[in-house]
Amino acid sequence: ELNQSDWFCTHYIWPLLHDLPIPELDAVELTRHLESIRSICRAVANNCADFSNDGYLVNDFQLSQVPGVLREFEPRKPITFFLHTPWPKTRPSNNLAIEILKFLATGMLGADVIEFQTQKDLQAFERFVSDYLPAQLIDAELKVNPVSVNVQALKSLSATVADMLDLYADDVSYVHIARSDPTKNTLATIRAFTEIVRLNESQARKFLDLLIVPSRQQWPQYQELLAEIADCVEVCNAQLGSLGYTSIRLHVGNDYGLAIQALTRYDYLIVCSVSDGLNLVVKEGAILNTRNGVIISTATVGAMAELGNFCVLTDADDVSIVRALEVAEKLDSNKREEMSVQLKEQIKEFDASHWAQSVVASLKVLQKV
Numbered sequence: 001e002l003n004q005s006d007w008f009c010t011h012y013i014w015p016l017l018h019d020l021p022i023p024e025l026d027a028v029e030l031t032r033h034l035e036s037i038r039s040i041c042r043a044v045a046n047n048c049a050d051f052s053n054d055g056y057l058v059n060d061f062q063l064s065q066v067p068g069v070l071r072e073f074e075p076r077k078p079i080t081f082f083l084h085t086p087w088p089k090t091r092p093s094n095n096l097a098i099e100i101l102k103f104l105a106t107g108m109l110g111a112d113v114i115e116f117q118t119q120k121d122l123q124a125f126e127r128f129v130s131d132y133l134p135a136q137l138i139d140a141e142l143k144v145n146p147v148s149v150n151v152q153a154l155k156s157l158s159a160t161v162a163d164m165l166d167l168y169a170d171d172v173s174y175v176h177i178a179r180s181d182p183t184k185n186t187l188a189t190i191r192a193f194t195e196i197v198r199l200n201e202s203q204a205r206k207f208l209d210l211l212i213v214p215s216r217q218q219w220p221q222y223q224e225l226l227a228e229i230a231d232c233v234e235v236c237n238a239q240l241g242s243l244g245y246t247s248i249r250l251h252v253g254n255d256y257g258l259a260i261q262a263l264t265r266y267d268y269l270i271v272c273s274v275s276d277g278l279n280l281v282v283k284e285g286a287i288l289n290t291r292n293g294v295i296i297s298t299a300t301v302g303a304m305a306e307l308g309n310f311c312v313l314t315d316a317d318d319v320s321i322v323r324a325l326e327v328a329e330k331l332d333s334n335k336r337e338e339m340s341v342q343l344k345e346q347i348k349e350f351d352a353s354h355w356a357q358s359v360v361a362s363l364k365v366l367q368k369v
Contacts, residue, residue, distance in 0.1 A: 005040050008033040009062055010216050013104070016097055017061060017085045018183050018275035025096055034103050041065035041107070049073040055363035058111065060084050061104055068110035078366030080359055081111035081140075084147060085277040086118075086302060087125045102132055109136060113362045115145040117278045118305040145359065146306060149283045150352045154260075158288050161260045165209065173293075174208040175266040177259055177281045178273075179215035180226045185272045185298075185316050186212065187232050190248060192321035193270070194236040197247060199322070200329070208248045208270075211259050226252070263288040268328055271297040274316050278302035282311075286343035292336040294328040295343070296321070306350070310342040 012022050012033075025033075045066045048056065055078035058066045067079045092098045105128060108114055116122040122142050129138055167173055174193055178184035193208040212229060216222040233250045240247045251258060263269070263285040271282055282295060282303040295311040297304055304311065312331075314324035331339075 004033065005036045005062075007219070008037070010219055011221075013061055013100060014085070015183075016100055017088055019086075019088045019090050020183065020274070022097065030096065030099060034100075037062070037103075038065050042069050045069035045073065053077060055079065055366065057082060057359055057363070064104045064107035065110075066107070068107055071110050078113075078363045079111040080113040080115060080362050081108050082115045082145070082147075082359070083108070083121065083125075083277075084117060086275060087116065087121045087128070089120060089124045091131075092128075098132055101128060105129055105133060106136065109133075109138065109140055111140050112366045113141045113143060115143045115359070115362075117144070117146045117302040119144050120305065121302070141362075143358075143362070145355055146278055146302065146350070147280070147355050148347060148350055148352045149280055149287060151287055151348050154284060154287050158260050158264055161257050161264070163265075164258050164261050165207075165265055167207065167265060168205070170204050172202070172204050172206045172268075173262070173266045173291075174206065174268045174270060175211070175262045175285075176208065176270045177211040177262065178271075179213045180217075180222060180229060181215050182221075182225060183274050183276065185274050186210065186229050188316065188318050188321060189270050189272055190229070190232045190236055191318050192272075192325060193248065194239055195318070195322045196325045196329075197240055197243075200326070205243075205245060206247060209262050210248065210250045211255070211262060212250065212252050213254045214252060259284075260288065264290055266293040267291055268325065269293055269295045270321070270325075271295060271301055272314060272316055272321050273298055273301050276301040276303075282307060283347050286340070286347055289340065292333070292340040294331060294336060294339065296324045296328050306346060307343055310339045310346070 016022050041063055044063060049070060056070055058079065058081045060083060067081050070079055092101060116125065122144055126142060129136065176186060176189045178186055197206050214226055230250060233248050237246055237248050266285065266289060269285045271279055273279065279301045282297065282301065285295065297311050297313060298316050299308060299313050304313065312324050312328045314320045
């Protein structure tokens with residue numbers, strides 16, 4: 001049952017929430033998958049319910065039905081639902097998408113408070129409920145509360161990580177850290193970097209370090225993407241063969257120490273997702289980086305709602321990313337420093353403790369006498 005639910009979340013709900021197309025599915029199969037999710041959520045709620053609890057925080061779309069079940073068990077306990085993935089911004093194009101989103105929204109509306117990463121996500125959810133669930137009044141309070149990073153913990157951790165990237169001081173470092181997921185747009189990042197190196201000859205060596213964490217490898221589509229990434233790296237390195245060094249370096253695995261080092265050292269951090277709930281790599285990089293590195297990001301990365309004014313924004317296609325990299329490379333040292341300082345200040349003010357305090361404050365306000 002868990003495998004069935006995971007398959008449906010991976011192939012239907014995840015892409016739908018990221019404004020990506022989904023395959024066709026008949027009504028009988030849809031009902032079977034939704035019942036699987038509902039059954040799992042009921043089991044989770046049953047395991048978590050405890051009369052000694054002051055309230056509940058439920059996280060993300062896979063558990064969308066948990067608030068309603070908890071409400072049955074403990075009607076007087078405050079419940080907050082936090083959606084860390086985006087809510088689709090475009091109007092659903094078919095009945096299948098509408099039914100899936102109605103299923104998610106109906107479950108989420110069992111909570112007292114529903115929190116989103118960005119104002120656009122909140123507004124998109126509100127529009128959807130108004131359009132497709134008009135009889136179901138939104139009694140829940142809708143809030144924007146983007147999750148963040150533990151600034152002090154990151155700084156402490158970075159001090160203990162050794163240099164593993166094998167870079168000289170004048171080498172130029174481009175970094176892309178992502179799961180092997182089609183929404184992360186890794187192939188376009190590789191091609192854009194290859195083009196920028198070919199267009200702009202430089203005495204300095206340029207490296208693109210790709211830190212790719214294998215994702216959902218039980219499904220063929222994701223296995224194929226990981227293979228495509230490896231093939232693309234090989235082809236692009238061949239195109240850059242005249243450089244005399246291997247410019248694109250692929251690191252596959254979940255090596256957090258290497259990621260910390262890459263984020264500390266980068267000159268350019270490329271985060272060009274097709275769509276993204278938040279992308280904490282952006283916030284980690286901004287805090288850790290010591291070289292006034294520039295972040296190049298698509299506006300569809302959720303973190304850009306907070307940080308976009310201090311980054312170079314682009315569309316998700318190859319040509320746009322190349323142009324954004326050219327803009328980033330032309331920034332003078334004063335502008336780079338200014339952007340870096342502003343990024344750090346914003347994230348320090350709204351760090352992980354700020355997010356957590358907001359969640360707890362909601363639970364306290366909602367406690368019923």
